[in-house]
Amino acid sequence: MxxxxxxxxxxxxxxxxxxxxxxxxxxxxxxxxxxxxxxxxxxxxxxxxxxxxxxxxxxxxxxxxxxxxxxxxxxxxxxxxxxxxxxxxxxxxxxxxxxxxxxxxxxxxxxxxxxxxxxxxxxxxxxxxxxxxxxxxxxxxxxxxxxxxxxxxxxxxxxxxxxxxxxxxxxxxxxxxxxxxxxxxxxxxxxxxxxxxxxxxxxxxxDKSQINEILRISLPLIPHALGGVIMAVGDRIIIDQMVGTAEMGIYTVGYQFGMIMTLVTTAFNQTWTPWMYELLAQNKLENKIKIVKATYITCISFILIALLITTISYFLLPYMTTKEYHGAFVYVIWVALGYAFFGMYTLVFPYGVHVGKTSYLGIITFSAAAINILANLVLIKLNGPVGSAQATLISYIFMFVSVWWYSNKLFPMPWFKFIKK
Incomplete structure (x- = not known):
């Protein structure tokens, strides 16, 4: 062990x-x-x-x-x-x-x-x-x-x-x-x-049969991936159209600081995914409990790291950019927390792929993208460009919770069983 x-x-x-x-x-x-x-x-x-x-x-x-x-x-x-x-x-x-x-x-x-x-x-x-x-x-x-x-x-x-x-x-x-x-x-x-x-x-x-299988698994992932792209980059298009290209440039700087969170989540996912698939392939209850415990610990860690990134960015941003970009800090916490929840989503995403059922991912991700666009339009009018970063957080929370819930219907996991023990 x-x-x-x-x-x-x-x-x-x-x-x-x-x-x-x-x-x-x-x-x-x-x-x-x-x-x-x-x-x-x-x-x-x-x-x-x-x-x-x-x-x-x-x-x-x-x-x-x-x-x-x-x-x-x-x-x-x-x-x-x-x-x-x-x-x-x-x-x-x-x-x-x-x-x-x-x-x-x-x-x-x-x-x-x-x-x-x-x-x-x-x-x-x-x-x-x-x-x-x-x-x-x-x-x-x-x-x-x-x-x-x-x-x-x-x-x-x-x-x-x-x-x-x-x-x-x-x-x-x-x-x-x-x-x-x-x-x-x-x-x-x-x-x-x-x-x-x-x-x-x-x-x-x-091999036509392999090509058909590839398309069966991958085609439903197009709307899923496209929805993810809309959530990740659609905000900049909306800001460009509603506020202006200059403010979109400043927003992008703040967004990049918030995206430091993806350094952690991406690296963790590279190790997590093969480890998780290997344990799931054995189909043992103790392995499932091990995955559940690790998921909870990782989710809490992601949120704490997002808050740490925001704090560090407050001191670092003025030294890395010229004065006209200093206003970018206001976007950091929303983006960092948003990508913390996206990291949580990557922890529960593999269950659908494991059982060969991925079509639901496109529906959920596209729904999250629609929420993202609507939230952008409303929150930018209410709060200015920072509303776009807030919309990012809202949509990623929705996507994580939805995929977590539906994945458990496809492949039940002991999310609360280990607590009883």
């Missing part, structure tokens, strides 16, 4: 370290971006990042879940066939999305001040990013956190270096940041394919 715990926390420590380094880009770049970009330019960059997030669910469809789902119960040969067919589906979705974007642009669709060339770059980034996700899923489930960290950190170094060079030295404005994201994603995506091939995780064999 002690060896299992040591392995769990060792993995968590490595994932946390790589997550901190990988997701430190927004904070390492804040002093540079706020110095060299005006709030309006920063707002345009934020809008482009919103577009990337919006396209990814349609291309990637969270297909990496098919790897985790089969990793502990199927042979490596079977898994290699699954991964190749994942690439086939991924390539198809990328072509379809590219065609849709082309038609949209030909019909004169709104660019939101984004040049056409960067609209066409969206599917490329989503495609290569999904390939990287496949590789990272293999590494995570293989319990190889050091290799996982190497891929994540390498991407960060490439991204950071190119961004600083282009913005500071060559005055590329916000496009310097976009170029850094594009090049780093393409390089790491290519290396991911090479590693999967070299290690026997790509077996070229088109």
């Amino acid at each position: 002690s060896l299992l715990k040591a392995s769990f926390f060792k993995g968590f420590a490595v994932y946390l370290g790589s997550s901190v380094i990988n997701k430190a880009i927004p904070f390492l770049l804040l002093p540079i971006l706020t110095k060299y970009l005006s709030p309006e330019e920063y707002g345009i960059l934020a809008l482009y990042q919103v577009m990337i997030s919006f396209v990814m669910p349609f291309i990637g469809m969270n297909m990496q879940n098919n790897i985790t789902r089969n990793f502990f119960s199927k042979s490596k040969e079977f898994l290699a066939k699954v991964i190749f067919n994942l690439v086939v589906v991924l390539t198809t979705t990328t072509v379809v999305v590219t065609l849709i974007l082309s038609i949209y642009l030909l019909l004169g669709g709104n660019h939101f001040s984004i040049p056409t060339r960067w609209i066409y770059a969206l599917p490329i980034m989503a495609y290569m990013g999904a390939l990287n996700d496949f590789n990272l899923s293999i590494l995570r489930n293989s319990k190889k956190p050091l290799f996982y960290g190497a891929f994540e950190i390498s991407k960060t170094i490439i991204d950071l270096s190119i961004t600083i060079l282009l913005i500071v030295v060559y005055s590329f404005s916000w496009e310097g940041r976009a170029i850094g994201m594009l090049i780093s994603t393409v390089i790491i995506g290519g290396l991911s394919v090479f590693r999967m091939w070299k290690n026997g995780y790509l077996l070229i064999e088109i």
Whole structure:
């Protein structure tokens, strides 16, 4: 038991370290971006990042879940066939999305001040990013956190270096940041394919039954993922339209400080998910009780960490940004708490995937997205831009509670039984 715990926390420590380094880009770049970009330019960059997030669910469809789902119960040969067919589906979705974007642009669709060339770059980034996700899923489930960290950190170094060079030295404005994201994603995506091939995780064999199974699991996750994107980035579009691009740029700075919370929740989830699936596969009551206890402890920890992040941000933000961005602090606590509840949601999300029933996730997430939009419209009018951050918290609380409740209907867990003991 002690060896299992040591392995769990060792993995968590490595994932946390790589997550901190990988997701430190927004904070390492804040002093540079706020110095060299005006709030309006920063707002345009934020809008482009919103577009990337919006396209990814349609291309990637969270297909990496098919790897985790089969990793502990199927042979490596079977898994290699699954991964190749994942690439086939991924390539198809990328072509379809590219065609849709082309038609949209030909019909004169709104660019939101984004040049056409960067609209066409969206599917490329989503495609290569999904390939990287496949590789990272293999590494995570293989319990190889050091290799996982190497891929994540390498991407960060490439991204950071190119961004600083282009913005500071060559005055590329916000496009310097976009170029850094594009090049780093393409390089790491290519290396991911090479590693999967070299290690026997790509077996070229088109299997219609596997493709159908992939689509059965992943298609219902599109509205689920899209709803998540709307909650994560829709607020910035609404602020841009209701308040202005400059205020949206300031809001994005505060949002990034609040999103420090995701460093913890993402890193924890990288260790939690394979650990949880492995225990669930054994179908023992003592394992279920172990998961329940760990869930409660983790939820409380997430809230405490969110409050700590808010306190630290109060002192840190003035030193990392110029004066015109200092008002961003007011958004931090709402965003940090919102992502604490999103972290709680990731703890209960796997139950539906475990039993192969994911359609309900789309309904719940889309409902949460609708609540988010309505709350944004109401609270921004009542409280100003901070109402958008408050709407984020409300929608994530709803999503966590709803998924927790319905997951328990699909796969009952002893949420209160251990208390009696």
